[in-house]
Amino acid sequence: MNILFLASGFTYRPRNSRNLGDVAQQQATIDRIRERFPTAHILAVANSVNDLPSIPGLDMTYALIRYLMGADGGSGKAKRLGAAFRAAKLLMNAHRFALGRRPVFLGREGREALEIIRNADAVVVSGAGAFNDTFGGSVAAVWALVLRITCALGKPAVISGQQIGPFKKWIPKAISTWGLRYAQVIGVRDPISAETAVRIGLPSSKVVLTGDDAWFLKSCDSSESREILARCGVVGSFIAAQVRFDKATNWKAENSVALASVIDRLSLLYGAPVLFLRTHYATDSDDLAAARAVQIHLSKPCHMLEEELSPSQTKGVISLARAGIGVSYHFCVFSCSSGTDTIGLYKSPYMNQKMIGLSALSPENMIGIGLGESNGFTAEMEILEKFAQRPQTQEYGQGLKIGKSNLFKSEAAIDILVTLLS
Numbered sequence: 001m002n003i004l005f006l007a008s009g010f011t012y013r014p015r016n017s018r019n020l021g022d023v024a025q026q027q028a029t030i031d032r033i034r035e036r037f038p039t040a041h042i043l044a045v046a047n048s049v050n051d052l053p054s055i056p057g058l059d060m061t062y063a064l065i066r067y068l069m070g071a072d073g074g075s076g077k078a079k080r081l082g083a084a085f086r087a088a089k090l091l092m093n094a095h096r097f098a099l100g101r102r103p104v105f106l107g108r109e110g111r112e113a114l115e116i117i118r119n120a121d122a123v124v125v126s127g128a129g130a131f132n133d134t135f136g137g138s139v140a141a142v143w144a145l146v147l148r149i150t151c152a153l154g155k156p157a158v159i160s161g162q163q164i165g166p167f168k169k170w171i172p173k174a175i176s177t178w179g180l181r182y183a184q185v186i187g188v189r190d191p192i193s194a195e196t197a198v199r200i201g202l203p204s205s206k207v208v209l210t211g212d213d214a215w216f217l218k219s220c221d222s223s224e225s226r227e228i229l230a231r232c233g234v235v236g237s238f239i240a241a242q243v244r245f246d247k248a249t250n251w252k253a254e255n256s257v258a259l260a261s262v263i264d265r266l267s268l269l270y271g272a273p274v275l276f277l278r279t280h281y282a283t284d285s286d287d288l289a290a291a292r293a294v295q296i297h298l299s300k301p302c303h304m305l306e307e308e309l310s311p312s313q314t315k316g317v318i319s320l321a322r323a324g325i326g327v328s329y330h331f332c333v334f335s336c337s338s339g340t341d342t343i344g345l346y347k348s349p350y351m352n353q354k355m356i357g358l359s360a361l362s363p364e365n366m367i368g369i370g371l372g373e374s375n376g377f378t379a380e381m382e383i384l385e386k387f388a389q390r391p392q393t394q395e396y397g398q399g400l401k402i403g404k405s406n407l408f409k410s411e412a413a414i415d416i417l418v419t420l421l422s
């Protein structure tokens with residue numbers, strides 16, 4: 001059996017860039033596939049010619065992205081139009097294949113790309129935050145095309161753990177609706193995505209709350225986590241903190257003072273020092289570089305975890321924290337699924353949906369707080385204080401024992417796939 005695998009979380013070669021949350025989503029989905037289909041060959045579709053596998057032994061194909069990008073290069077509008085024209089030819093020939101006709105107007109690379117999809121028994125889409133204004137014209141457009149071709153060839157496709165929305169632009173919304181409607185099940189990671197999916201015209205009968213694929217990631221053993229903490233000088237309770245400067249979060253270096261003021265207040269409320277760690281690694285500028293920019297504005301010394309960790313080690317460290325505060329969605333997933341008090345800071349509509357959607361699933365131990373451009377956050381600080389001083393329902397570091405995580409149908413996509421292929 002051949003499974004074509006669409007996912008985020010590959011290592012981006014030029015920067016050696018790797019997002020631990022996306023890697024955790026990949027691993028969880030691959031584990032589910034292999035548990036149900038032990039002999040299946042999983043072939044991942046690269047989102048860029050510079051992608052490398054983050055999971056050892058995962059095979060990748062670059063045929064589709066090479067074909068869509070074309071050999072003529074170009075940039076901007078001309079490049080997008082060229083990719084759209086090649087996508088249309090690929091879809092047309094998928095319909096021809098389904099009717100038993102030979103492909104036309106399709107060169108060697110196009111035939112190779114189509115043959116890879118044609119040879120798949122099914123398509124599985126792992127969790128991501130792709131179907132929205134931010135990525136709807138890039139990664140999501142490629143995935144939507146694969147879903148349409150899969151449907152034209154009569155193959156099943158299932159989706160898990162997706163963020164759908166927010167949408168203000170009609171093109172990303174149209175592309176998302178155009179592709180997603182052809183999946184047999186559309187698993188979403190939060191209630192806002194479920195509502196958005198139905199609002200943009202997707203069948204409600206197909207939409208399932210699977211939760212984030214990284215939610216059930218197992219932490220490393222607590223003894224290993226404590227050894228990691230000891231190596232960077234952390235003894236006793238601490239606050240786990242994570243910051244990042246990029247377009248998706250909309251945080252910039254000039255926001256360092258604002259971030260420091262909130263992290264300082266949290267440290268004071270919990271009476272614990274701050275430990276900065278990473279959920280994104282890169283050779284040039286990653287979470288550690290952002291942490292150093294914030295560190296200089298803190299009122300007290302803090303710790304920096306410079307060691308490179310795996311997703312399970314990162315979650316293991318966060319699970320021992322008194323509280324976690326971060327701007328990354330998957331930092332917050334790791335934190336609140338561990339039972340750690342979690343504060344997600346957001347500054348863009350894209351991250352607003354992530355943090356508010358996640359806190360709706362775990363209201364017992366997470367809040368999302370939006371910060372504007374001002375460095376004075378009286379109302380926000382009051383929210384933070386009320387959260388920190390609320391009655392505790394469980395000991396920290398013990399895993400989330402209450403809440404709505406039991407409502408996740410995390411296996412829904414693979415369950416449907418088993419039924420369709422049996």
